[in-house]
Amino acid sequence: MCGIVGYVGEREASSVLLSGLRMLEYRGYDSAGIAVMSDGDVQVRRSVGKLQNLADLLEADPLQGRCGIGHTRWATHGRPSEENAHPHRAGRVVLIHNGIIENFLELRAELQRAGRTFSSETDTEIIAHMIDVAIQGGSDLLAATRSTVAALEGSFSIVVMSRDEPGRLVAAKSATPIVIGVGEGENFIASDVPALLEYTRDMLFLEDGEIAEVDCDGVRLSRFDGTPIERQPRRITWDPVTAQKGGFKHFMLKEIHEQPQAMIDTMRGRLLLEAGDVSLAEIDLGAQWWERVERIDLVACGTAWHACLVAKFFIEKLARIPCNVDYGSEFRYRDPILDDRELLIVVSQSGETADTLAAVEAAREKGSRTLAVCNVVDSSIARRVDSVLYTHAGPEISVASTKAFVTQLVALLLIAVHLGRRRGFVDADTCRQLLEEMLHLPTPLREVLDRADDIEAVARRYAKAENFLYVGRGLNYPIALEGALKLKELSYIHAEGYPAGELKHGPIALISETMPVVVLLPRNTAFNKTMSNMKEIESRGGQIIVVTDTTDAAVDAVATDVIRVPTVNPLLMPLLLTVPLQLLAYFVAVHRGTDVDQPRNLAKSVTVE
Ligand code: AGP
Numbered sequence: 001m002c003g004i005v006g007y008v009g010e011r012e013a014s015s016v017l018l019s020g021l022r023m024l025e026y027r028g029y030d031s032a033g034i035a036v037m038s039d040g041d042v043q044v045r046r047s048v049g050k051l052q053n054l055a056d057l058l059e060a061d062p063l064q065g066r067c068g069i070g071h072t073r074w075a076t077h078g079r080p081s082e083e084n085a086h087p088h089r090a091g092r093v094v095l096i097h098n099g100i101i102e103n104f105l106e107l108r109a110e111l112q113r114a115g116r117t118f119s120s121e122t123d124t125e126i127i128a129h130m131i132d133v134a135i136q137g138g139s140d141l142l143a144a145t146r147s148t149v150a151a152l153e154g155s156f157s158i159v160v161m162s163r164d165e166p167g168r169l170v171a172a173k174s175a176t177p178i179v180i181g182v183g184e185g186e187n188f189i190a191s192d193v194p195a196l197l198e199y200t201r202d203m204l205f206l207e208d209g210e211i212a213e214v215d216c217d218g219v220r221l222s223r224f225d226g227t228p229i230e231r232q233p234r235r236i237t238w239d240p241v242t243a244q245k246g247g248f249k250h251f252m253l254k255e256i257h258e259q260p261q262a263m264i265d266t267m268r269g270r271l272l273l274e275a276g277d278v279s280l281a282e283i284d285l286g287a288q289w290w291e292r293v294e295r296i297d298l299v300a301c302g303t304a305w306h307a308c309l310v311a312k313f314f315i316e317k318l319a320r321i322p323c324n325v326d327y328g329s330e331f332r333y334r335d336p337i338l339d340d341r342e343l344l345i346v347v348s349q350s351g352e353t354a355d356t357l358a359a360v361e362a363a364r365e366k367g368s369r370t371l372a373v374c375n376v377v378d379s380s381i382a383r384r385v386d387s388v389l390y391t392h393a394g395p396e397i398s399v400a401s402t403k404a405f406v407t408q409l410v411a412l413l414l415i416a417v418h419l420g421r422r423r424g425f426v427d428a429d430t431c432r433q434l435l436e437e438m439l440h441l442p443t444p445l446r447e448v449l450d451r452a453d454d455i456e457a458v459a460r461r462y463a464k465a466e467n468f469l470y471v472g473r474g475l476n477y478p479i480a481l482e483g484a485l486k487l488k489e490l491s492y493i494h495a496e497g498y499p500a501g502e503l504k505h506g507p508i509a510l511i512s513e514t515m516p517v518v519v520l521l522p523r524n525t526a527f528n529k530t531m532s533n534m535k536e537i538e539s540r541g542g543q544i545i546v547v548t549d550t551t552d553a554a555v556d557a558v559a560t561d562v563i564r565v566p567t568v569n570p571l572l573m574p575l576l577l578t579v580p581l582q583l584l585a586y587f588v589a590v591h592r593g594t595d596v597d598q599p600r601n602l603a604k605s606v607t608v609e
Contacts, residue, residue, distance in 0.1 A: 001394030002086070002098040003027040003072040004178075005195050006159045006169045009186020009216045013037075014063045016188070017070035020195035021051055026244050026251070027191065028074030028395035030377070031085035034058070035094040036065035037166045042094045046085035066216075067167050069159045069189075071096040075377035076392055077104075078121030088120060090128035092135060092163045093144075097124040098191050099155035099176040100392070102269040107151065127152065131160055142213050145170045149211070149224055154268065157206075159189050169214045172224070173206040180204040180212050180219050182233045187214045193236055194243040202233035250596045252398035252490075256582050257449055260442030262403040263575075265392035266410045271435050276428030277421050278414045278435070284387045285343070285369050290422045293343045296321050297336065297368075299359040300347040301328045301606065303401040303485060304408060307347050307373075309478035310574050311412035317571070318420030328355030329609070331362060338366035345371045347412070349396055349404035350605035351379020358609060360384050373411045375404050389415065398597045399604045400490055402582050405482065409575050413438065437569045441576070444566035448579045451563070455580055458545060458561045459587030462516045468495035469510065470581070471503060472520035473530055479574045480520055483581030489599050490589035500526075500533040511542040518584070520577050521548040521555065524570040534558045547580050549573075 003024025007016040017034045032054040033046030043063050047053040051072060071086035077100070078084040086096040101107070104123035107130065112118075116129050127148060134144035141162045149156070155175030161168065171178050171189050181188030181196035181203055188196045189212070193203060204219060206212055210229060213220045221229035238247055248254035270278050283289075296315060298308035305327055312323040326334070328346070338344070344363035348356045351374040360370050360381060370385040375393050382388045391407035417434070420426035462468075468487055472480035481497035488495050498507050500519065511517070517537050521530050531554065537544055538558045546559040549567040556562055563580045589596050 001027050002074050002191065003029070003195070004096045004098050004157060004159055004189070004191045005070040006068070006171065006189030006214065007186070008067040008167055008169055008214060009183060010066060011186065013065050013068035014058055016199070017068055018055055018058065019198060020188070020190055021070050021072050023194040023240060023244065024072055024190070024192060025051055026395065026397055027072065029072035030075050030080030031082065032070070032072045033085045033087050034063070034068055034070040035087040035161065036063040036068035037161065037163070038063055038065035041163050042089070042161060044087055044089060044094060046082050046087070048080055048082050048085065067161065067169065069094070069096050069161060069169065074395055076100055076390065077123050079378040084120045084122050086124060088122065088125040088128045090116070090125065091132035093128045093132040093160060095124065095128040095131065095158055095160040097127060098157045099174070100265070100268055101127065101152055101156060102154035103152070127156070127158060128160070135162060135164065141165045141168060141170050142211070145172055146211060146224060146226065149174065155265070157191060167215050171206065171212045171214065173210055174208050178206040178212075180206065180214065182219060185216055187216065187219055189214060192243070192246070193238065194240050197236065197238070197240050197243055201236045203236050204231055204233050249590070250398065252400055252402060252586055252596050255396055255398055255403045256579065256586065258394065259403045259406050259579065260445050262393040262407050263410055263442050263445070265394070266407040267439060268392070270414055271439060273432055273435055273439070276430070276432035276435065278417050280389060280414060280418045282387070283371065283389055285371065289369070290419050292341065293321060293419070294341040296323045297331070297338070297342060297344045297363070298323055298325045298347070299328050299331050299344060299356060301353050301355050303405050303482060304347040304349060304356070306478045306482040306485070307405055307408040307412060309481070310409055310475050311345070311416065313475035314413050314416035314571065315419060318416040318426045319423055320425045321419060326359070328353060328359045331359040336362065336366070338363055338368045340367045340369065342368040343371060344368045345373065345415070346381060346385065347373045347408050348381050349375045349401055349408070351376040351381040352605040352607050353381070354607050354609045357381050357384060373408055375407070399599055399602045400486060406575050406578065410438070413571065434569060434571060437572055441568060441572055444568055444576060445579060448565050448576060452583055455563060455583040456587040458563060459584050460591055461561070462545070463588045463591035465514065465516050466493060467510070467515050468493055469507060469515060469517040470495060470497040471500040471517060471533065473500045473526040475571070475574055476520045476522060476525060476577055479577045479581065480518070482578055483518060483585065486582055486585035487588060489602060490585045490596060491592050491594055492600070493588065500530050503533055503536065508536060508540065511537055511540040513541045513543060516543045516545055518581065519544055519546045521546050521550065522570065522573045522577065523548070523550045523567060525573065531555070531558070547577055
């Protein structure tokens with residue numbers, strides 16, 4: 001998820017671009033750059049790291065011009081560096097991009113065969129070359145962009161300019177957002193509203209498959225195939241801070257609602273439905289690495305540790321490899337028995353968690369290979385392990401992890417399928433069925449998100465409770481732990497997660513009408529046994545909030561409140577069940593008035609042991 005901006009009009013472009021990029025920093029940045037039409041050519045300035053570095057560079061070496069583009073990068077392909085920073089140049093063309101081009105390797109090979117050379121590792125640079133080639137072939141910028149986007153597969157929003165056509169920008173959208181700000185004698189382009197509110201509140205939102213030609217006289221919309229589009233601008237009334245949250249009250253709620261797209265982005269290019277397999281070419285642990293893995297250690301902290309507990313079920317079921325799960329803060333103290341037959345998989349959203357990084361060091365010292373599931377390219381953990389499988393959740397601003405967690409589960413399930421198929425423990429048909437359901441999962445997830453009002457009503461009823469229990473069975477027990485953690489860290493209510501079957505071994509002594517119990521009750525995992533646990537709770541006066549995909553009347557007879565979710569493959573149920581628990585914790589916290597995005601005592605990245 002990157003930030004892109006464009007401007008054409010009477011102001012100095014570089015100041016408009018910089019102020020727009022500052023309002024998009026929440027979209028992540030590890031490098032930034034701008035390009036401005038100046039003295040008959042397009043001048044580019046780029047820098048690594050925080051946006052201020054680019055501002056300092058422009059202070060020292062300013063750009064004058066009234067038309068330009070700007071970009072903050074959230075790296076997905078190619079490490080954060082000046083040469084990988086946008087804008088990218090090819091001949092007369094300069095371009096910025098947000099998204100992932102799935103077929104960029106074949107497109108790059110084609111361009112190389114045509115004699116083109118590249119200066120970056122990015123998928124973006126090939127788009128600039130393709131447009132430059134088309135212009136060389138006689139197209140103007142608009143036609144060249146049109147023919148190029150027709151050949152792209154994946155997700156992209158691009159803004160492109162050419163030194164041959166000063167004062168003109170062309171934007172094209174597929175899967176990632178682009179908004180056009182309409183001004184008086186000036187027009188603006190951005191990936192999101194906040195970048196433009198300082199200058200205009202009249203916005204045109206591009207839809208997938210649409211192109212905008214922008215100059216200071218106006219905006220002309222058309223479809224990729226050239227069909228013209230007539231559309232009136234919308235008036236945006238948000239304040240800039242609300243706009244950064246996409247109109248949501250908190251980043252956490254925005255990120256909960258971003259989960260369907262985050263799942264799609266993490267699956268993108270990795271599912272081979274025809275073959276009933278996955279493509280994880282980015283995992284480089286040596287030829288046939290999976291054959292030499294006799295045991296797997298899954299290590300992480302907090303929410304990521306819960307993802308490891310679920311992954312143990314995924315991997316042991318699909319690949320029959322014994323898995324051990326450890327807290328990062330504990331792993332090295334048990335002097336683990338490790339050697340080159342062991343694979344350490346660490347999971348970390350930030351890639352900076354000191355305890356998890358320490359586990360990597362401990363494993364490397366003992367000769368184990370190390371793999372990370374991580375959300376931040378080139379983070380400390382990503383640079384220290386042997387190989388990385390990145391999640392593509394985009395920047396997670398809220399301290400409470402939500403979209404990163406579900407993308408960790410997606411990535412870990414892909415690894416389990418990868419191992420299972422190569423070790424022959426799961427067949428193509430079984431995997432095809434699972435992968436097709438996984439691809440479809442954003443739909444039932446959106447159905448759960450559409451029930452947020454019902455979940456808020458439940459949260460309101462229990463917001464004054466001082467203790468909660470969360471229970472689940474099998475691969476949903478870690479989701480009970482995750483639900484309890486969400487409630488703890490957001491609302492400061494004491495909450496514990498337990499295996500449902502464990503209640504009778506002690507915790508049931510806690511049951512009372514002031515101790516709500518959240519029960520995860522999927523129809524396809526230990527339904528009857530968990531129903532028995534619910535009756536044990538109900539018979540002792542406990543209040544039960546059940547999260548279930550059943551419509552069984554017996555459930556309604558025992559539960560105090562029922563939150564229903566659609567039925568999905570049992571292996572995918574953890575990804576679905578976690579969403580009502582995120583929303584429950586969120587709304588309880590809102591009702592209690594805590595600081596949802598930055599709860600007390602917490603940090604987004606725990607870089608101390
Ligand atoms: C999750 O809601 C918490 N903020 C915390 O437990 C977090 O998951 C943990 O600190 C691990 O962080 P990481 O994924 O960045 O390594």
